[in-house]
Amino acid sequence: MSEAHASDVTRRDFLYIATGAAGAVAVGGIVWPLVSQMGPNEREKAAGAPVEIDISAVEPGMLITVIWRGKPYFVRHLTDEEVASATDAPEADFRDYASADSRISAAEGADPKWAIVGANCTHLGCVPTKIDTGLEGWICPCHGSKFDVTGRVMKGPAPTNLPLPPYSFASEEKLVIGLDKAGA
Amino acid sequence: MSGHSTYKPTTGLGKFMDERLPIVRLVHDSFVSFPVPRNLNNWYTFGGILMIMLVSQIITGIVIAMHYTPEATMAFDSVHLLRRDVSYGNTLQVWHAVGASMFFVAVYIHIFRGLYYGSYKAPREVLWILGVVIYLLMMATAFMGYVLPWGQMSYWGAQVITSFFSAIPLVGETVREYLLGGYAVGNATLNRFFSLHYLLPFMIAGIVILHVWTLHVTGQTNPTGVEVKSKQDVIPFTPYATVKDAFAMVVFMIIMCYFVFYMPDYLGHADNYIKADPLTTPAHIVPEWYFLPFYAVLRAVDFNIGIPFTDIVLIDSKLGGVLAMFGAIAVLFFVPWLDTSDVKSANYRPTYKIFFWIFAINAVFLGYLGSRPAEGIWIPLMKASTFWYFLHFIVIMPLLGWFEKPLPRPASITDAVLSKASSGGASQIDGAAAEPQSKG
């Protein structure tokens, strides 16, 4: 058996390679379910469906916190002064400038007066506290980041503005978080 | 380990590590160059299969524990939501449950292989005893794991099995309360069983390492029962045993997958699809199939043992049954000394071979009896079958060693192989003449 023919060697190599490849497939087949099970389960995903919020009782100046996908979101009904101050604030005040218009909205036909932003600081995820005096928005209790009333970051260490969730207004009284106008 | 190490580090890093933590050397000596008898048959692959089963149970167990809630009101739902809502949850949960059964299938074949080939005889007594310890730990683990889904059989199984301990004279009830963490099976029981069910597999893994260590000190037995005498008798573990074990494992997995994917409930109890209810006992409580023989032994003792012709009871039927059941396992520890024959393999022990098969059939029958209700004809059969179980170990095994005339054994493994090869087919002779070591 020591002097094997060339064709014999090829056949043997092919066999070994095929077996090795099948072994690799087997390992992959074992690992995949073990990784896959780590993700959000069906219940979790279903609970991530859009939430409808009745905002008829939220007066100007009021802030409510709603939960979508287990995370809090601020829904803030701005007063006229707050809208004006946000619109007039100079670009230099912000670390991650975005226009006030892009961050305030309302149902079709109504005055845009709603700021709807993610309630976790973009630094390390703490929930910022509302500043009750003056026209400022929030300050983060963890590391002092400061946001205006529309959630734009004014002072670090947070690098970016509070994120905007996908949302839409079903009517003047009903806000849907998790579903934007395009239906995505 | 037996014999000197043949590992030679070739790279710089290999040499560096070898002088500090020679783990590569350990692996090389244990699973690459380790010499195994060349004549091992397929029954010897179950050790490897058991290793894979242990790993598989630990991995799937860790994974499904991520989705499980060990709390009495939520445990049942959490298992079923795992099966319904988690990606691959159904497969993983069933794999773990069916895996427990297949683990026992493999361990029973492994034990019977040991009994047939006399694998417990000198110098392998410690190897055998460690194996029995693993078996005991497996039973404890399986029992506690079965309680976790908190179905009817889980609950009432826990009720019955923990009641064993109340048979201990004087302190029994207290012992049971301490086991349960309450006056009845409840949330505290579930919590501690979950904790222990998570712990014990790692203890099993520890003892498995000792088990393999002793195996590698003494070397493996083989179907001839003749010890390894020369280099001719052995072949290196890799690639020979490796590829053989791998093939056996995959075949075993095919059988397991058949159950997992097509008959996931066949090995379980329908009653466990009903949430535990402390007020209603299911009509027929039976343990999982792998405990059935011992359950039959337990129920075979339905009489008090006392001093004849007086009313003095020394051991009541409850304690008697429990003692018999634990005795049925404990007797395994003494098998190395109960068997007085110095011939290892049953192939050369014509009488023992017959009794071995009678014992095996009796053990399976005992399992069948364990599933029968304790009434009518089944009770005397349980008693007879239990009696034979103990008779085999305590009387037949010692006596056979003295009275049996063994057949002539081959001088060496190589002799046995060559004589088989020449009678089996001429084509094998050439191969046998080749020096196996040169291919390692």
Place this chain on the structure above:
Amino acid sequence: MKTVFKKFTTMISAAVMASGLALLGTSAASAAGYPLEKPREQDWTFSGPFGYYDKAQLQRGLKVYVEVCAACHSMNLLSYRNLGDLGYTDAQIKNFAAEYEVTDGPNDDGEMFERPAMPTDRFVGPYANDKEAAAANNGALPPDFTLLAKARAPERGFPTFIFDIFTMYAENGADYIYSLLTGYQDAPEGVDVGELYYNPYFAAGNALAMANPLSEDLVEFDDGTASTVEQQAKDITAFMMWAADPNLPQRKQRGFIVILFLVIFAGLLYFTKKKVWSDVAH
């Protein structure tokens, strides 16, 4: 090498037999000989290696459940969103769920309130809790339906249970439910069942507390299927089987692929082994 293969086959059958034989007790002994009659085996779409659920049948079954069974039986582990499996759209499921009221809360005033059910809610049961359910039914608690098709399995007996491994018979619970629902009959002469209803297919006695729930044309099927008792029984059983084992078709498909792969892998390993061992007599 043939002998090796033969040895392996005997080994496999031994392993299967060992597991099978020792298993005699899994479906438990029926001490008093109940059920009086064994379940009648039916053809189910979900049996066998390529089993699947017939969505039209499940939809009919859901209707039977909602209009008949749901008056007494809950389905606690099922959520409305699961009805997507039956082929309903999200909007249909939302409307279906909204017909039920669930208690939610507490709201910001600390009070519990009623709201229409949402797809994420679990099926709303007919009773607030088990005690109420039992009290409303003369003390006999109507069992929850979610897992019932798997929770009922009359003993198959020796040697049938061994053949079951090879015929892949796993529809014991479905056959039982179907047989029970179509098995009501008058008690034979001399058998007094008191307040109960005679049924020889019942697992725990000769009569049960539930009256015959089905009757001809009791439910009008939307797809025009003739509404016989057999049809209703078959559809509700299939629905219950789906509820108990919604992943069954996926599981069986997965199994087919896995086993096919393992057989090929085993074949490759067999020839590799043969090659490796070709220079050693053993």
